[in-house]
Amino acid sequence: MKKLIYAVVLVVTFIGSTVNAQNKDSVKSTFNMGVDLMSRYIWRGLDFGASPSIQPYIEYASKSGFTIGYWGAMSTRGNYSETDLYAKYTTKGFSIIGTDYFFPSDGVPASPSLKYFNYNKNTTGHLLEGSLQYKGSDKFPISLLVGTTFYGADLDASGAQRYSTYAEVGYTVNCYGTKFDTFLGMTPNSGLYGNSAGVVNLGFTTYKAVKISDKFDLPLKVSLITNPQNGNIFLVLGFTF
Numbered sequence: 347m348k349k350l351i352y353a354v355v356l357v358v359t360f361i362g363s364t365v366n367a368q369n370k371d372s373v374k375s376t377f378n379m380g381v382d383l384m385s386r387y388i389w390r391g392l393d394f395g396a397s398p399s400i401q402p403y404i405e406y407a408s409k410s411g412f413t414i415g416y417w418g419a420m421s422t423r424g425n426y427s428e429t430d431l432y433a434k435y436t437t438k439g440f441s442i443i444g445t446d447y448f449f450p451s452d453g454v455p456a457s458p459s460l461k462y463f464n465y466n467k468n469t470t471g472h473l474l475e476g477s478l479q480y481k482g483s484d485k486f487p488i489s490l491l492v493g494t495t496f497y498g499a500d501l502d503a504s505g506a507q508r509y510s511t512y513a514e515v516g517y518t519v520n521c522y523g524t525k526f527d528t529f530l531g532m533t534p535n536s537g538l539y540g541n542s543a544g545v546v547n548l549g550f551t552t553y554k555a556v557k558i559s560d561k562f563d564l565p566l567k568v569s570l571i572t573n574p575q576n577g578n579i580f581l582v583l584g585f586t587f
Contacts (some may be wrong), residue, residue: 348550348571349580353391355577357543363413371571372473373381373409375406375407375408375409376406377405377406377407377408377562378402378403378404378405378406378407378415379402379404379405380398380402380403380586380587381401381402381403381412381586381587382400382584382586383399383400383401383584383585383587384397384398384399384400384401384583384584384587385397385582385583385584386398386399386580386582387399387401387419387421387426387441387461387574387583388511388569388571388580390514390531390539390545390546390547391531391547391548391571391572391573391575391576391578392539392546393575393578393580394419394421394426395419395423395425395426396421396423396454397421397422397425397426397450398421399419399420399421399422399426400419400420401414401417401418401419401420401567402416402417402418402472403416403418404416404478409506411435411436411437412434412435413432413433413434413435414431414432414433414434415431415432416429416431416432417429417430417432418431421542423451423559425462426449427449427451427452428447428448428449428450429448429451430446430447430448431445431446431447431448431552432444432445432446439480439482439483440478440479440480441443441478441480441481442476442477442478442481443476443478443479443493444474444475444476444477445474445475445477445493446472446473446474447472447475447498448460448462448472448473449471450484450538456512458470458471459471460498461488462557465546467497468505469557470498470499471498471499472497472498472499472519473495473497473499473500474495474496474497474498475493475494475495475496475497476490476493476494476496477491477492477493477494478492478493479491482518485517487517487518487529488515488516488517488518489514489516489517489518489529490514490515490516491512491513491514491516491531492511492512492513492514493511493512493513494509494511494512495507495508495510495511495537495538496509496511498507500537501507502585508535508536508538509537510533510535510538510539511533511534511535511537512526512531512538512539512546513530513531513532513533514530514531514532514547515530516529516530516531517529518556524552524553524554525552525553526550526551526552527538527550528549529547529548529549529550529551529560530545530547530548531542531545531548532545532547533546533548540575540576541575542575544574544575545574545575546573546574546575546576547571547572547573548572548573548574549557549570549571549572550570551567551568551569552567552568552569553565553566553567554566554567554568564585564587565585565586566583566584566585567584567586568581568582568583568584569581569582569584570582574575
């Protein structure tokens with residue numbers, strides 16, 4: 347399985363590079379890195395780490411529309427860590443995304459599920475997801491996302507894959523000169539996101555640039571997030587560097 351995954355990544359990289367070479371007049375390829383400092387790590391209505399979170403990323407974005415990179419999260423309490431490999435191809439607002447979620451521990455891994463290069467079906471700690479995303483334009487400010495896990499550490503009591511699925515619709519509005527990204531996320535079955543079908547992620551995110559100097563504004567975002575299925579609510583603050 348590990349060799350298959352690496353082969354897929356190499357093939358997608360080759361395709362992206364080939365298309366890139368055929369579109370030299372388009373936007374330039376870029377290499378990016380950055381970090382978000384979040385008061386809480388809430389993902390799809392679920393709380394991870396129950397503490398402030400440091401979330402760095404590093405990625406290569408080809409002018410062909412292909413992107414590959416790593417994204418991570420580390421709780422300040424030291425009780426949660428995540429390192430995700432992702433590959434994405436975007437065209438005309440649509441993106442096909444493959445994500446390899448992994449949750450490392452401190453020190454030398456003590457069990458097979460904590461070893462990064464273990465992709466054995468029965469013991470791996472990796473979680474693989476395929477998703478389709480659409481991001482609208484200013485004239486059509488609607489976004490859509492559907493993602494399903496298809497391999498790894500998402501098993502039921504009998505050891506069968508649960509294929510946990512998350513679907514989200516978003517809508518962007520401007521009110522009093524302020525942008526609001528509203529979202530509603532749900533799961534159609536029991537699995538990673540809840541014990542039954544239902545809405546698990548509901549709320550909005552708003553943004554503001556905090557002026558630090560004449561040459562630097564610090565991007566600030568605040569999210570109000572509720573999870574109707576488990577009854578939780580979070581008010582999350584984040585800075586982007």
